[in-house]
Amino acid sequence: MARDHGFHPVRIKRIVQETADARTYVLDAPFPYRAGQFLTLQACGTLRSYSMSSSPDTDDELMTTVKRVPGGLVSNWMHDHLAAGDRLSVTLPAGVFCLRDTAAPLVALCGGSGVTPILSLVKSALATTGRRVRVLSANRDADAVIFRAALDELAARHPDRFEIRHHLDTANGFVTADQVRDFAGGDRDADFYLCGPEPFMDLTERALLDHGVDAERILVERFEHSSDTPAGDEKEGTVTIVLDGARRTVPQHVGETLLESARRAGLTPPFSCESGNCATCIAQITKGEAKMRVNNALEDDEIADGWILTCQGEPVTPEVTVVYE
Ligand SMILES: Cc1cc2nc3c(=O)[nH]c(=O)nc-3n(C[C@H](O)[C@H](O)[C@H](O)COP(=O)(O)OP(=O)(O)OC[C@H]3O[C@@H](n4cnc5c(N)ncnc54)[C@H](O)[C@@H]3O)c2cc1C
Ligand code: FES
CATH class of the missing domain: 3.40.50.80 (Nucleotide-binding domain of ferredoxin-NADP reductase (FNR) module)
Incomplete structure (x- = not known):
């Protein structure tokens, strides 16, 4: 079973104005986390990730700091519409931009x-x-x-x-x-x-x-999304996708992610950020292997159990079967 990648309601305890265009949101979110990790929140019908500025080792409260991006949808909405007491819907903290076990500077x-x-x-x-x-x-x-x-x-x-x-x-x-x-x-x-x-x-x-x-x-x-590389021609091998009781098999295409293969197969799998951050697109590989381009959400033990971010996973074996929960 993959760990909880769902969304949870949290209350904004208070907001601190850091600079003219940056605010810290102090959240009533008793989640364990590691320094350097982020939350993904749902707002304006989409998802965005924000890193914690607090440290689990020195701060009692969980805080995330958001800077306005000119013309940006969510950052400006947060600055213009959110107040203390409002609720946000967020994932548990995730991310691998963390301290390593080393004495190096x-x-x-x-x-x-x-x-x-x-x-x-x-x-x-x-x-x-x-x-x-x-x-x-x-x-x-x-x-x-x-x-x-x-x-x-x-x-x-x-x-x-x-x-x-x-x-x-x-x-x-x-x-x-x-x-x-x-x-x-x-x-x-x-x-x-x-x-x-x-x-x-x-x-x-x-x-x-x-x-x-x-x-x-x-x-x-x-912090910014990298541009997508368009998928190429058909290549040897197949991808089988199992979703909501449906099972479809399509030929593999060069540079195509499992999520894209599933869409090409006529299925509508869950997804959101398509950047490897939110884990909305998570599924389990039950046959073959695939490699993620970017993984900011899954821990090593989840990957060892076969879980994959399908928006980032590309097959590396001729036959791959992926099962959405
Ligand atoms: C893992 C992760 C952690 C993050 N942590 C933080 C954080 O702690 N604090 C924070 O303020 N933001 C953080 N971000 C960025 C944040 O998720 C949003 O991308 C950012 O707030 C812009 O979203 P928006 O909806 O306002 O802009 P959008 O409507 O998505 O973008 C508007 C335009 O701005 C460009 N753009 C998008 N993001 C940026 C950016 N960061 N800087 C400059 N231009 C951009 C887009 O290409 C687009 O052209 C993080 C992103 C990731 C992936
Ligand atoms: S859609 Fe967000 S990680 Fe794949």
């Missing part, structure tokens, strides 16, 4: 709202480990910096092992590859956590790899 590079999971990780790392922690936080200007006071206060409390460097685009231009390499310095064996706008992620990841950092040591959390 933690180096984080974040931009804008990407600081949200980073703050959670930093608080937990400082509270529960002896690791050195360094953060480069990039923002448009001083007014846009979310959690400046919280980060500066942590630096004052842990001067021996926490460094925060604030980068402002208005003063210094966009972060460059040289600045990333300079910040990484000799810490090539650190665990690097990256979270921010897509161009920032691409630049920082490339710069770290060029600096000699092992790809295994770079953990990324992408």
